[in-house]
Amino acid sequence: MTSSTTAPVAAPPRQGWWQRPAALAVFSLVTAGLVVTSLLVGVYDLRAERGAEMFQITRLPRTLALVLAGSAMAVSGVVLQQLTQNRFVSPTTSGTSEWAALGLLASVLLLPTAGLTTRMVLASVSSFVGTMVFMAILQRVRLRTTLIVPVVGIMLGAVVSALTTVIAISTDRLQLLGTWFMGSFTPVVRGRYEVLWVVALVCLAVFVLADRLTVAGLGKDVATSVGVRYEHVMLLGTAMVAVATGVTTVVVGFLPFLGLVVPNVVSLLRGDDLRSNLPWVCLGGIALVTACDIVGRIIRMPFEIPVSMILGVVGAVAFIALVLRLRRHG
Numbered sequence: 001m002t003s004s005t006t007a008p009v010a011a012p013p014r015q016g017w018w019q020r021p022a023a024l025a026v027f028s029l030v031t032a033g034l035v036v037t038s039l040l041v042g043v044y045d046l047r048a049e050r051g052a053e054m055f056q057i058t059r060l061p062r063t064l065a066l067v068l069a070g071s072a073m074a075v076s077g078v079v080l081q082q083l084t085q086n087r088f089v090s091p092t093t094s095g096t097s098e099w100a101a102l103g104l105l106a107s108v109l110l111l112p113t114a115g116l117t118t119r120m121v122l123a124s125v126s127s128f129v130g131t132m133v134f135m136a137i138l139q140r141v142r143l144r145t146t147l148i149v150p151v152v153g154i155m156l157g158a159v160v161s162a163l164t165t166v167i168a169i170s171t172d173r174l175q176l177l178g179t180w181f182m183g184s185f186t187p188v189v190r191g192r193y194e195v196l197w198v199v200a201l202v203c204l205a206v207f208v209l210a211d212r213l214t215v216a217g218l219g220k221d222v223a224t225s226v227g228v229r230y231e232h233v234m235l236l237g238t239a240m241v242a243v244a245t246g247v248t249t250v251v252v253g254f255l256p257f258l259g260l261v262v263p264n265v266v267s268l269l270r271g272d273d274l275r276s277n278l279p280w281v282c283l284g285g286i287a288l289v290t291a292c293d294i295v296g297r298i299i300r301m302p303f304e305i306p307v308s309m310i311l312g313v314v315g316a317v318a319f320i321a322l323v324l325r326l327r328r329h330g
């Protein structure tokens with residue numbers, strides 16, 4: 001894949017308060033405060049009878065799922081942006097999430113008695129295939145401006161989503177499909193979220209491979225010249241994104257724009273050093289999805305608004321702001 005003018009490695013790191021070591025500590029405390037708040041917010045009174053038991057069954061698993069899913073989807077976004085050399089690419093704007101839903105539907109139809117692990121594998125495989133299709137299409141697109149790449153991904157995702165909907169209607173699974181697209185942490189309980197720990201391994205692998213991903217983002221010629229096996233790094237990066245997206249879709253559904261907003265905000269504040277930005281991206285993903293989930297829980301208590309709706313509003317506003325900023329700066 002050739003290098004383009006939208007490569008996220010081009011901007012020099014910014015100097016300021018966000019570059020200081022104390023800034024990460026402060027942000028960590030803010031994120032920890034949101035996590036603790038998530039543990040305490042809910043309809044069920046933890047001081048009531050069986051409060052401790054309900055805390056173990058519902059409140060703690062839900063908060064752990066927020067932490068794992070938020071960090072995984074944010075990291076997936078920054079990896080895709082690095083590999084495609086485009087700031088506007090994420091699992092939402094590349095069709096990866098839609099392919100995961102197609103694989104999940106296929107697992108329900110072909111293996112109706114399969115457990116979460118089997119569905120996770122099929123959704124991840126489908127995500128990997130879809131992301132590779134997206135990459136292959138990009139290699140054949142001559143005009144690869146900043147907005148063309150995500151538009152291609154959104155169009156591909158729309159086609160896959162339409163196919164998934166047609167299959168769901170013909171097999172009377174449309175209501176089930178709707179629950180996947182409406183990402184929510186409400187059904188997360190003990191015994192149903194544990195597969196999400198797989199995405200923690202994905203985040204760890206991204207930390208280990210950060211330098212190679214950075215070099216691969218410079219393009220095939222540069223990567224080959226410094227001894228990096230470009231194709232292998234691209235496949236490995238795509239596989240990690242597919243696993244994170246597939247597992248998250250199986251457990252909680254879609255989390256739109258999370259992988260788009262967080263990496264771009266971090267990049268605007270700190271520059272484009274992937275390795276030093278990864279802790280910020282993880283914490284930012286956790287903070288954003290946890291804050292949106294808390295808002296969804298309290299705004300109409302005792303009812304809940306799915307976190308995907310809050311994220312969709314925040315992400316759409318952020319996406320428009322990023323596009324306008326890009327236009328303003330030429």
